[in-house]
Amino acid sequence: MSLSLNIEGILLLLFFIAPGFLFTRTYTAFRPRYYTAPNAFTQFVLAIVGSAIIHATLLTGIALGFVTYWVITGRVMYVNNIFDPIIPLSNYPLSIVALYAFIAIAYLAVSLVLARRFAIFLGYHTVANRPRWWTFFMGQDPPEPFLLWHSMLQIEPLQLDLIPPHLHIQLRNGEYFEGDLHQMRLVGDEENTVELALRNVSRRSSTSGFQGEADIPSPDLEPLSNQVILLKSTDILWLTRNDMPR
Numbered sequence: 001m002s003l004s005l006n007i008e009g010i011l012l013l014l015f016f017i018a019p020g021f022l023f024t025r026t027y028t029a030f031r032p033r034y035y036t037a038p039n040a041f042t043q044f045v046l047a048i049v050g051s052a053i054i055h056a057t058l059l060t061g062i063a064l065g066f067v068t069y070w071v072i073t074g075r076v077m078y079v080n081n082i083f084d085p086i087i088p089l090s091n092y093p094l095s096i097v098a099l100y101a102f103i104a105i106a107y108l109a110v111s112l113v114l115a116r117r118f119a120i121f122l123g124y125h126t127v128a129n130r131p132r133w134w135t136f137f138m139g140q141d142p143p144e145p146f147l148l149w150h151s152m153l154q155i156e157p158l159q160l161d162l163i164p165p166h167l168h169i170q171l172r173n174g175e176y177f178e179g180d181l182h183q184m185r186l187v188g189d190e191e192n193t194v195e196l197a198l199r200n201v202s203r204r205s206s207t208s209g210f211q212g213e214a215d216i217p218s219p220d221l222e223p224l225s226n227q228v229i230l231l232k233s234t235d236i237l238w239l240t241r242n243d244m245p246r
Contacts, residue, residue, distance in 0.1 A: 015108055019115040020051030026116050030123025054115050058107070149194045149233070152241060153184055166242040167198065171235050174206025178221065182228060194233035201229045 024046040070076060083092075083100070092100075125131060130141065157165040164180040171177070179198030187193045202221040 016051050017047060019054045019111040020047035022112055023050035023115040023119045026119035027123055054111050058111055153181055168240045170237045172237045176204040177229060178202045196231045198229045
């Protein structure tokens with residue numbers, strides 16, 4: 001059974017690259033973005049490595065199935081029991097071709113599902129909470145170059161059982177906020193702009209003079225009940241985290 005070079009290239013792309021591409025896209029969606037997004041070469045290498053691991057896992061399962069069949073029945077299966085590479089594809093009955101196509105599509109579907117599941121597993125289990133069996137077989141993961149925002153506001157509070165962390169924030173315009181961190185995300189790779197969402201917020205406004213006078217903060221904190229406050233890192237003058245249990 002022979003195929004043209006173009007069809008073989010398309011099949012190679014679908015069966016080998018597609019699972020790794022899906023794995024890369026799903027896995028990187030869980031990871032925090034760093035200073036710059038992964039370049040095309042890095043994503044291509046991740047796709048190749050992911051595809052190799054996924055196909056090696058599936059082919060190992062298929063090989064174990066054939067070995068189990070041989071051990072139980074004592075019968076040996078040969079390649080020509082499934083198809084004869086010498087016979088052209090046009091000489092195969094349509095029913096056999098349809099069966100081969102169904103097996104190939106099923107294999108591709110299983111590889112895509114496995115790629116997505118594996119990426120979700122690695123995405124949910126960060127360096128801080130890998131399963132014991134993963135650490136036993138794979139060893140400790142190397143430290144990742146997390147941004148300081150992510151380390152101070154997400155990783156360390158999780159390790160110190162300070163969820164949600166309580167923050168004190170002073171803006172550049174003089175406004176002051178206290179509240180619990182509800183969500184944080186990066187909105188720019190090059191500028192590292194961070195958005196913070198706060199709940200249970202108290203606010204202290206600033207009053208500006210009319211003739212270049214400095215901002216004078218009001219002494220009282222005003223609670224903002226049932227509100228979520230969104231702040232940008234570019235507007236923040238300083239930020240502190242309260243490490244005292246509340």
